[in-house]
Amino acid sequence: MANLVLPDAVLVKNYISGDESALASLIERHQSKIYGFIYSKVNDRDLSDDIFQDTFIKVIKTLKTKSYNEEGKFLPWVMRIAHNLVVDHFRKSKKMPFQRETEEYSIFNYMSDNAPTVESKMITEQVEYDLTRLLNELPDDQKEVLIMRMYQDLSFKEIADLTGVSINTALGRMRYALLNLRKIIEKNQIILTN
Numbered sequence: 001m002a003n004l005v006l007p008d009a010v011l012v013k014n015y016i017s018g019d020e021s022a023l024a025s026l027i028e029r030h031q032s033k034i035y036g037f038i039y040s041k042v043n044d045r046d047l048s049d050d051i052f053q054d055t056f057i058k059v060i061k062t063l064k065t066k067s068y069n070e071e072g073k074f075l076p077w078v079m080r081i082a083h084n085l086v087v088d089h090f091r092k093s094k095k096m097p098f099q100r101e102t103e104e105y106s107i108f109n110y111m112s113d114n115a116p117t118v119e120s121k122m123i124t125e126q127v128e129y130d131l132t133r134l135l136n137e138l139p140d141d142q143k144e145v146l147i148m149r150m151y152q153d154l155s156f157k158e159i160a161d162l163t164g165v166s167i168n169t170a171l172g173r174m175r176y177a178l179l180n181l182r183k184i185i186e187k188n189q190i191i192l193t194n
Contacts (some may be wrong), residue, residue, distance in 0.1 A: 008029075011023075012068065027056060030075055033075065038085075128166040135147070145174050158170055
C-alpha cells in the first residue's frame with residue numbers, strides 16, 4: 001500500500017484537533033524551503049535557526065488560538081511570517097546594534113548626555129561674568145578690537161576698516177589686550193574654565 005500524502009490543509013486541521021505529529025509533518029515537509037529563504041536573507045546559520053524557530057512558535061500560537069484561516073495557503077502564510085521576522089531582525093539591528101560588554105567596548109563609551117547640567121550652567125554664567133568684568137578693565141581701543149575679533153569673528157582687515165586704523169595697529173591692540181588680560185587674571189587669581 002502506497003504512502004498517503006496528506007495535503008497541508010488536512011495536516012493543519014489534524015494539528016488543531018490535537019495531533020502533534022501533523023505539525024511535525026508540516027515542518028518536515030517545508031523546512032528546507034523556509035530555512036533556505038531565511039538563510040538567503042540573513043546569511044548566518046545561528047540567526048537562521050533562531051528565526052526559523054521563532055517562525056514556528058508564531059505558527060503554533062496562531063494555530064492553537066484557532067485564528068488561522070485555512071485557504072490552502074499554509075506555506076505562503078508561513079513564509080510571510082518568516083519574512084516579517086527577518087525584517088524585524090534588520091530593523092532591530094540597525095536601530096540598536098548588539099555588542100557584548102568587553103574591556104575594549106562599553107555601551108557607556110557611546111552614551112552621552114550633552115544637555116548642560118545645573119552645575120555647568122552656573123560655571124558658564126560665572127565665566128561669562130568674570131570675562132565681562134575683565135574686558136571692562138581693558139582700555140577702550142583694546143577692548144573694541146578684542147570683542148570684534150573674538151565675539152564678532154571679524155578679520156583684522158575688517159577690524160582695521162571699521163576702526164579706521166591700519167591692520168598692524170589692530171594686530172598690536174589685540175596683542176596688548178591679550179597681554180593685559182593675562183596680567184589682570186594673574187593679579188586677581190581668576191580661574192576661567194567651563
